[in-house]
Amino acid sequence: MRSQLITPEGFEKLKAExxxxxxxxxxxxxxxVSWAASLGDxxxxxxxxxxxxRLREIDSRVRYLRKCIDEFKVIKYHPSQDRKVAFGAWVEIENDKGLxxxxxxxxxxxxxxxxxxISMDSPMAKALLDKKVGDEAIVKTPAAEFVWKIKKIEYLK
Structure with missing residues (x-):
């Protein structure tokens, strides 16, 4: 199941859509549709x-967006997030190969x-959450484990 969290910017983007x-x-x-129908056969x-x-696609997306907008919880930046990775953070990371x-x-x-x-529900995000600059995050995937070092954390304020 996906989380129902969204950033303020993401929420505004969905409302605009x-x-x-x-x-x-x-x-x-x-x-x-009316014009094409007026042509006869x-x-x-x-x-x-x-x-x-296309009208069915639009209506489907409108229903979905209305439902989402009602259910999403907008997570705004709070100063308590500053020194650790949390929802909405920009995170710079580096692996042992220098990537x-x-x-x-x-x-x-x-x-x-x-x-x-990246989705907060992804293995990468789950590994990064609550970490601080200098910490290592171990990302576990079905294929392998990867180690990333956190270099910088930023938030849109």
């Missing part, structure tokens, strides 16, 4: 079928389109 889908994309797609009308399908990564620990729904974000 919901607003855009409901106020812009859905009305536009509905107009296209719908059985071979590609515009009609494509836009009906460096900079990751942000966020909720699952925030991962879409963000290459440096």
């Amino acid at each position: 919901l607003d855009h889908l409901w106020r812009v994309e859905r009305p536009e797609t509905t107009r296209k 719908r059985s071979e009308n590609a515009d009609y079928h494509y836009n009906k399908k 460096n990564k900079r990751l942000r620990i966020v909720g699952y729904e925030e991962l879409i389109g963000e290459k440096d974000y």
Whole structure:
């Protein structure tokens, strides 16, 4: 089961997506469906079928977002987080081979389109949580164990 936590930025992004889908994309797609339907025979009308399908996708995403927005718990930065890795942190890590990564620990729904974000439910995030600069985190995966040293912790304030 996924956690229901989200950063304030992620929450605002989801609300903006919901607003855009409901106020812009859905009305536009509905107009296209109406126009395509007015042309007559719908059985071979590609515009009609494509836009009906798109309307179903939009409605499905709108329902999902409304449910998520009601259920998510927004986690804001608090000064008590400063010296340790917690939800919302940007963490710079390095392995024994000198490979460096900079990751942000966020909720699952925030991962879409963000290459440096990791889910707080991932093995990496679980290993990093509550660690401090200089600590080592052992990441256990089905394939192997990896050791990462924490170099820096930052929060958006």
